[in-house]
Amino acid sequence: MKSTTGRFSFFAVTSVLGLILGTSLGWASAITPYEFNDPANEARFQALSRELRCTVCQNQSLADSDAPLAQDLRRELYEMIQDGRADMEIRQFMVDRYGEFVLYRPPIASHTLLLWAGPFIMLLIGIAIGLITIKRRRKAL
Amino acid sequence: MIKMLVPFGIFVALVIMLIAGLDTAEERQLVASPLIDKPVPTFELPGLYEPNVQRSNADFVGQPWILNVWGSWCWACRVEHPFVERLGREAGVPLVGFNWKDEREDALEWIDRYGDAWTTHVVDFEGRSAIDLGVYGAPETFLIDHQGIIRHKHIGPIDQTIFNDLMRRIMELRSEAESA
Numbered sequence: 001m002k003s004t005t006g007r008f009s010f011f012a013v014t015s016v017l018g019l020i021l022g023t024s025l026g027w028a029s030a031i032t033p034y035e036f037n038d039p040a041n042e043a044r045f046q047a048l049s050r051e052l053r054c055t056v057c058q059n060q061s062l063a064d065s066d067a068p069l070a071q072d073l074r075r076e077l078y079e080m081i082q083d084g085r086a087d088m089e090i091r092q093f094m095v096d097r098y099g100e101f102v103l104y105r106p107p108i109a110s111h112t113l114l115l116w117a118g119p120f121i122m123l124l125i126g127i128a129i130g131l132i133t134i135k136r137r138r139k140a141l
Numbered sequence: 142m143i144k145m146l147v148p149f150g151i152f153v154a155l156v157i158m159l160i161a162g163l164d165t166a167e168e169r170q171l172v173a174s175p176l177i178d179k180p181v182p183t184f185e186l187p188g189l190y191e192p193n194v195q196r197s198n199a200d201f202v203g204q205p206w207i208l209n210v211w212g213s214w215c216w217a218c219r220v221e222h223p224f225v226e227r228l229g230r231e232a233g234v235p236l237v238g239f240n241w242k243d244e245r246e247d248a249l250e251w252i253d254r255y256g257d258a259w260t261t262h263v264v265d266f267e268g269r270s271a272i273d274l275g276v277y278g279a280p281e282t283f284l285i286d287h288q289g290i291i292r293h294k295h296i297g298p299i300d301q302t303i304f305n306d307l308m309r310r311i312m313e314l315r316s317e318a319e320s321a
């Protein structure tokens with residue numbers, strides 16, 4: 001009796017593991033119906049589809065989404081890569097049509113300066129506050 | 142005592158900022174089109190009733206026109222339909238239906254049921270021209286001036302407020318075209 005429950009829990013664990021693995025692998029296979037002759041191009045396709053936002057399903061990338069528009073944009077991406085267009089050109093193609101919002105990695109420009117520098121400014125403020133507090137406590141001792 | 146109020150003050154300021162942000166939260170979800178004030182991307186697409194006839198953006202130059210993206214699969218298009226019909230009747234400019242990623246039979250059936258409010262249709266089955274237009278959902282409505290420049294874009298269904306706004310803009314475009 002004891003051994004059957006043991007076996008049962010073993011099966012339970014492996015099937016749960018299988019499920020987790022299956023879903024994560026399923027994601028990978030869902031986005032690569034396209035065939036590339038050059039593995040470098042395939043890598044570019046994967047990278048670009050991950051850094052471009054699917055505009056209908058706003059918090060997903062083109063790689064994550066199965067929305068019809070995301071499928072169309074992946075097809076467009078595939079064709080541009082097969083045409084030998086550069087990454088920058090492809091990004092510009094998307095920005096020209098959908099705006100900078102499509103880029104998950106916004107460019108460093110005057111209007112995005114606060115966005116990029118913000119975390120560092122916050123860190124500096126934090127360090128300053130920390131130093132001041134430490135100094136004061138030392139004095140109090 | 143005053144020192145203790147500082148964190149509280151910061152907290153209150155944050156709450157006020159967050160509440161103020163709620164007001165514009167929906168707007169921030171909309172992707173502002175970079176195509177405003179740019180020429181309509183060139184397209185050459187078949188008609189809906191006449192699949193053999195190709196229509197291009199050049200066919201509409203010379204007067205303001207409206208491009209309305211719709212599909213029979215699009216639920217919100219049904220919601221805005223009464224206002225699209227009013228645009229067709231009252232705007233006095235061509236209202237071009239951009240039938241997006243739809244099946245022809247489904248589109249024709251939809252029109253049979255709800256009525257054809259548009260002056261004419263172009264069919265983009267593959268969605269390539271839609272990408273050039275930066276379309277990301279239906280319905281979307283573009284206002285284009287007599288020189289073929291996109292002057293305004295509305296994303297989402299048209300309601301009474303939007304309808305009034307669109308009509309005001311169309312009248313402006315019409316008077317611009319007349320004085321040109």
